[in-house]
Amino acid sequence: MTEDQLLMPKMGESITEGTILNWLVAEGEAFEEGDILLEVATDKVDNEVPAPASGILKKHLFEPKSVVAVGVAIATYEVVEGTIVKKTPKKEAVATKSTEASTKKTTKKTSQKPVITTNHNTAFTVPDGTMFVSPLIKSIAQQHHVSYEELARVPGTGKEGRLRKSDLMQYIEDGRPFQFAQPVAQADPTAYRIPQLDLDKGTGKIVEMDRMRQMIADHMVYSKHTSPHVTAYVEADLTELVHWRNANKVAFQEKHGQKLTFTPLFVEAVAKAVKDFPMINVSVDGANIIVKEHINIGMATALPSGNLIVPVVKDADKKNLVEIASEVNRLSALARENKLRGDDVKGSTFTISNVGTFGSVMGTPIINQPEAAILATGIIKKRAEVMERPEGDTIEIRQMMYLSLSFDHRIVDGFLGGSFLKRIADNLEQFDTKRKI
Incomplete structure (x- = not known):
């Protein structure tokens, strides 16, 4: 048998690190390939890491909740040729290893402060392990x-005192009062602060937010805090498009093996409009505007849990x-089965939210940052x-x-936003009803 290392896998081009949620195979336990x-977990989606070969897991190099860079070794294991018989480690051995790990962790905490490496090859010392x-x-x-x-x-306000995005953003907005050793820092008297109102929240059943719901909440608050939202509205006559789709959906599925819903037609119309108005396909980086090279259309999709996720149609x-x-x-099928991977939800440059699916006449969506x-x-x-x-009104x-x-008024003005929205409506209204499937 040879010993090998399990590395933190790459879970998408823009993903550089992941958070270990929990180990499913204990130290000393055997496993099969796959x-x-x-x-x-990443900031986009949770992933399961399969075994690259059959073997016995020797040591966890990181505990749950550890943030580890892609490519870093997270465990060691012995490679075993052929089929192996899985054995659960004895309770005594597990307890002993757990005690040893706890002792080592305590010793490490008192003798040396742990260091976490960032994306920019810099290091911060964590005051509390x-x-x-x-x-x-x-x-x-x-x-x-x-x-x-300073973060410490x-x-x-998160679970077990976990720091959430809203906590940090509010702290920064408050002028970072704990930045220095002095306990009090002079705050800007003109800065806006959320009033600390003692509101009666009422009584009832308590439902704790799951991890994804907390991430969604933080993302929405961050988006409203970052981008001044403006929403424009148009109505489109989809009569010809609806008739064409109804007349061809059965033949489309028989010929191509794919259902023809309205979503692909919307994605197509939006992609054409984005190509005509490239300054919609941008994001902000400080004082710079990044005009994206690709047109990747995200589509807000409901998960079985009720949470939302945005899978992406690349180069639409x-x-x-x-x-x-x-x-x-x-x-859509992967989302329903909760099997979306990192690459499926990354890289969107413009997002569509079909609120009509739920019977809504219209909506005022919140921008999916950094779009x-x-x-x-x-x-x-x-x-x-x-x-x-020609013969008169009917x-x-x-x-x-x-x-x-909804658009970010820092970089999209009313003329651009209105023109782009009208172009989408025109693409839908002027649909070619002679189009072949």
Whole structure:
């Protein structure tokens, strides 16, 4: 038998580190190739790490809640050729190892402060070995030059005192009062602060937020705090598009093996509009605007838990309708089965939220940071509309839908936002009904 190392896997091009949630295989326990050894979380999605070969796990190099860079060894194991018989380690041995690990951890804590390496090859000393810092908190701290010693002084409102994004953002907004040894720092009297109101929240059943819901809450608060939101509305006549889809959806599935929902048609129309208005496909980096090279359309999707996630159709402008439909169906199926991977939810440059799925007429979506805008599509509903014909005005039953665009007014003005939204509506209204499937 030979000894090898298990490395923190790469879970997407933009993912540089992961947080170990829990180990599923104990030290000394045997496993087969493909068995799930541990669960790892990133700031986008949770992942299961399979065994690259059959063997016996020798040692966990990191405890749960540890943030580890991609490519770093997280465990050692002995490689075993062929099929092995799995044996659960004896309780006494597990207890002994646990005690030894605890003793080593205590000794390490008193003799040397642990160091966490960041994406920028710098190191911060953690004053308390039990302190847990998520990748998102670390990223914000780096942007604002907040050290780990200073982070340890910030009160956390998360589970077990965990520091959340809203805690850190409020701390920074308050002027970082614990930045120096002096307990009091002079705050800006003109700065806005959230009033500390003693509100009666009422009584009832307490439901604790799960990890993903907390991340969503932090992301939404951060987006509203960062981007001045403006929302524009148009309505589109989708009568011709609806008729074409109804007439061709059965044949489309028989020919291509894919369901033809409205989502691929919306993605296609949006991708064409983004190509015409590239300054919508941007993000802000300080005083710079990054115009993205790719048009990757995210689609807000509900998970079985009720939480939302945004799988991404990559290079949507370069795909035909069949390819878009195939990708939309694949991502939707993975979301329903809770099997989306890191690459499936990264890299979006513009997001669509189909609030019409839930029967909503329209919505005012919150921007998916760091994007510049987000589109909400309402329910398609039959309405009596006045139609201008050469022979005179008539009242007809038409398939109408409201579209709403929330955009970041720092970088998108009303003219650009309104023109882009109108182009999407035009793409949907002027759909080619002679189009072949």
